Amino acid sequence: xxxxxxxxxxxxxxxxxxSGRTVVAHYGRPERTHxxxxxxxxxxxxxxxxxxxxxxxxxxxxxxxxxNRVPAADGEGCYALLLDPQGGVETDLxxxxxxxxxxxxxxxxxxxxxxxxxxxxxxxxxxxxxxAAEEFAVFGVHGPSATEMLATLLAGAETPxxxxxxxxxxxxxxxxxxxxxxxxxxxxGYEVICRADDADDVWDSLLTRGTPTTPVGYRxxxxxxxxxxxxxxxxxxxxxxxNVAGVRNAxxxxxxxxxxxxxxxxxxxxxxxxRRLVGLELDAVPESGAAxxxxxEHVGDVTRGAESPSLSRPIALAYVESATLDDAGxxxxxxxxxxxxxxxxxxxxxxxxxxxxxxxxxxxx
Numbered sequence: 484x485x486x487x488x489x490x491x492x493x494x495x496x497x498x499x500x501x502s503g504r505t506v507v508a509h510y511g512r513p514e515r516t517h518x519x520x521x522x523x524x525x526x527x528x529x530x531x532x533x534x535x536x537x538x539x540x541x542x543x544x545x546x547x548x549x550x551n552r553v554p555a556a557d558g559e560g561c562y563a564l565l566l567d568p569q570g571g572v573e574t575d576l577x578x579x580x581x582x583x584x585x586x587x588x589x590x591x592x593x594x595x596x597x598x599x600x601x602x603x604x605x606x607x608x609x610x611x612x613x614x615a616a617e618e619f620a621v622f623g624v625h626g627p628s629a630t631e632m633l634a635t636l637l638a639g640a641e642t643p644x645x646x647x648x649x650x651x652x653x654x655x656x657x658x659x660x661x662x663x664x665x666x667x668x669x670x671x672g673y674e675v676i677c678r679a680d681d682a683d684d685v686w687d688s689l690l691t692r693g694t695p696t697t698p699v700g701y702r703x704x705x706x707x708x709x710x711x712x713x714x715x716x717x718x719x720x721x722x723x724x725x726n727v728a729g730v731r732n733a734x735x736x737x738x739x740x741x742x743x744x745x746x747x748x749x750x751x752x753x754x755x756x757x758r759r760l761v762g763l764e765l766d767a768v769p770e771s772g773a774a775x776x777x778x779x780e781h782v783g784d785v786t787r788g789a790e791s792p793s794l795s796r797p798i799a800l801a802y803v804e805s806a807t808l809d810d811a812g813x814x815x816x817x818x819x820x821x822x823x824x825x826x827x828x829x830x831x832x833x834x835x836x837x838x839x840x841x842x843x844x845x846x847x848x
Contacts, residue, residue: 490683491528494690494698502717504591506530506701513702517792520670520699520707521836524626526689527699528682529674532594534576534587535615536601540608541585545578548601550725552735557582560647562665562841564725564733565597571722575733579649579662586676588621590716620682623664625672625707627837628694633673635693637661642673646841655688657681665732666838668704669711706789709798712831713840714760718771718786719800727756727802729844758783758802760844762833765826767819768797775801776816776823782807785817793834799826 491498491507499508507528510516519525536545546553551563560579564572574593579586589597598614605612624633633642640652643663651660657677664672677685690696714720714728725734763775768788775783788799803815808828816823831843 490686491698496698496700499701501530501701502590502592504530507698509700509702510698513700513706514790514792516697516699516703517706519697520626520668520703521793521834522627523697524624524628524632524694525697525699525703526686527623527625527701527704528686529588529621529623530591530701531616531619531621532589532591532597533615533619534589534594534598534601535584535613535618536587537584537611538609540610542580544601544605544608544610545585545587546738548604549576549578550734550738551578552738553578553585554580556580558649560649560662562647562733564720564730566725570724572716572720572725572728575716575720575730577647579647581660586619591616593716618679620677620679620685622675622677622686622689623672623699624675624689624696625664625666625668625670625699627670629671629673632689632694632696633661633675636688655684655692657684659685665841666836667711667713667840667842668707669713669832669834669836669838669840670707671837705787706792708840709787709789709800710791710793710832710834711836711840712762712800712833712844713842714786714800714844719760723802724756726847727758727760729760729846730842731845731847732841756846757805759805759808759846760786761801761803761808762829762831763788763799763801763815763817763826764794764829764833765797765799765817765819765824767824769799769817769819769824773799774818775803775826776818777807778816780807782815791833798833803828 496507549563551561577588640650649662660676662674769785773785783803785801791798817826
């Protein structure tokens, strides 16, 4: 952990703990960093957990556990969910087929319990599973100039085009895997994966060679993904039924039944969920958990809010009762410091960028 912090110190990093892992909060002026990503390109070190699944039965094993179809071709990936028996999200994860193994990228505190849980469920399959977070570093490259920037640095391959596909090449002589991201910031995005031992050289190259690049912390990441309408695990997904969160890109409804899938299928077959994730514009920043009101009736809760650097006004994501959205039209109230602040329901994303988040909430009706 000390080594990871060291490569950020020269850029004036301030740190915080998220999900049990120390990450960069900001490098000073996170609102300026936010706008630099919207107008150019920025690089963030992602605080992923990593689970490696190896063996001839690896694809079948993981495919039977998660909500989406796991690709069986080297160079392809998917976004998926692990569900509990009630259909709630235990974790979200990106699964990449790297030929002889699958790499599963999770929220930082979910890798160890996931590896332990899956290891206990291996019986006669040819599968080995380990928590490998210390073996890798992952850098997100996001912004309208991201493709141009990576093209000047990546040797041995062209930047991938299709979302969640990847190529292998090198940056500054270090072997890297470059993934075409699903644009969670609402801008063109990639993730650069390397060995932990090469992380310092790759980080310096991404920031100092070629196109001018801005280092990004998690304060700016929060506002970028908020403006893009991207639900995050900790704030919008944990414990939620996927249909309610609207993350249809994580679901393959044609898959056979597995733990939690039956609940998701029942919700889908009954039509629209009781609540939906919506965007709100209002005149004050609400705290996470702030009540959403329709008159005197409590009809929802804010998941997170912030001052939007792009719009220069407060915005928020909230789960709101579907029937209320029909009855109340576009005007609700949000409790901020004990008072009801008028809030307008708006279409997501809040801001249109060079990309569009694949996790943007979508509903079947």
